Amino acid sequence: MLKTFTNPKTYTAYIFLLPAVAILLAGLLVPLFNAFNLSLYKWSIGIPWEQAQNIGLASYQRLLTDDYVHRSVGVTLQYAFWIMVSEMILGTVLALMLERSFAGVAIFRTIFILPYMMSPIVVGLIWRYMFDARSGVIDYYLEGIGKAIPPLQSFGFIRQEWLSSPQLALPSLVITDIWQWTPFIFIIVLAGLQSLPAEVTEAAYIDGANWLQMTLFVKLPMLRTLLLITFLMRLIDVFRALEVLFIMTFGGPGISTEVLSLHIYKTAFIGQELGYAAAISVLLIAIVLILSVGILKFSNPMREKSDF
Structure with a gap:
């Protein structure tokens, strides 16, 4: 290098x-420097900046013992893990299924990308009403199936408190995010598949490769860099997600769905602790940076020392 x-x-x-x-x-760097500088002060909205108190690294010392922040980090990592795994698999599978041209393929592709075109606020409102325990369409059909086939009631085919249950609230948010953002993965992977050299795939078919072998040993390895970049882009988006969670649960019940971005919002605008919120923001940036660098290092295990 x-x-x-x-x-x-x-x-x-x-x-x-x-x-x-x-x-x-x-x-x-400029916003990051401003966030770090703000984290060194004790300041709230309505107080002139000249009256802000310089407290040094006290906010970062507080982070080490703040159980709410620790819980938010855990919720954020769990939320991001299930979203990333689900969306990457579903988006890639859908792209592979709709790669070939057949009657009506354009209609299917359009339907799949419609959720991605919707505002997160609208998505949050739609799914909040769908998950509503009283009038939600999801519980309506679950209860109907359970009444038609009573043995299924023991498997959860009854009305559920989706957004009020600490066990179901986070999975409900994950399902909502998958519905909206899987099309993003689908579009990018489909574009990558359609840009692959035809000579390579044709040669593989001539050598006797079936569809599964073609996918696992030819197409996906050629899309490795594209998939990695797509993964990192979505990872960053997931860590800064706010609108849908704000609309659907606002971190509840309790703090079972309070991811770091939402905790930062509450700390800054409800708790009026802008300096501490800035410190949590720096923590969030550090987590994303560490994960991104780790993923890049893991994806290039054979990199030579001479490249550095």
């Missing part, structure tokens, strides 16, 4: 990239 930087042939490329990189770094 060092040789690449000292190669005169690459200077022109770096010169053209420099303005874009400078803008991206400024857009990242």
Whole structure:
């Protein structure tokens, strides 16, 4: 990598990239610096900044013993894990199913991307009413099936308190996010599949590869970089998710669905602790950064030491 930087042939490329990189770094580092600077002060809305009290790293010391933050970190990681696993698998499978052209494929593709085009606020309102224990359509059909086939009632085919139960609230939010954001994975993977070189797939078919072998050993390995980038993009989005959770549960019942982004909102605008909220924001950024770097390192286990 060092040789690449000292190669005169690459200077022109770096010169053209420099303005874009400078803008991206400024857009990242300036807000991060402001957040860290704010975390060093005890300040709330309505108090002039000149009266803010500099408390140093006290907010970060508080983070180490704050059980609510620790619980929010756990909820966030659990929420992100199930969403990422489910959406990556479902989006990729749907893209593989609809890769080929057949009668009505355009209709199916359009239907699948419709949830992605909706506002998160609208999605939250729709699913909140669908999960409603009194008038929700989900409980209506569950109860109807349970009455028609009584033995199924012991398997949960009865009315459920989806958003009021600590055990069901988080899975309900995961289902909602999967419904809205799986199309995002589907669109990107489908575009990647359609851009694969036809010569490679044709050669594999000539060699006798079936659909499963073609998918596992040809297509998915060629889409590895695309899938990794898509995964990281969604991971960042999941960690900053707020609107749907705000509408559907607002962190409840209790704090069973209070992810870090929602905890930051409550700390800043309800608890009026902007400095501490900024410290939690820095923690959230650090978690995303650590996970992203870890995933990138894990995805390149054969990287040579000479590349650094």
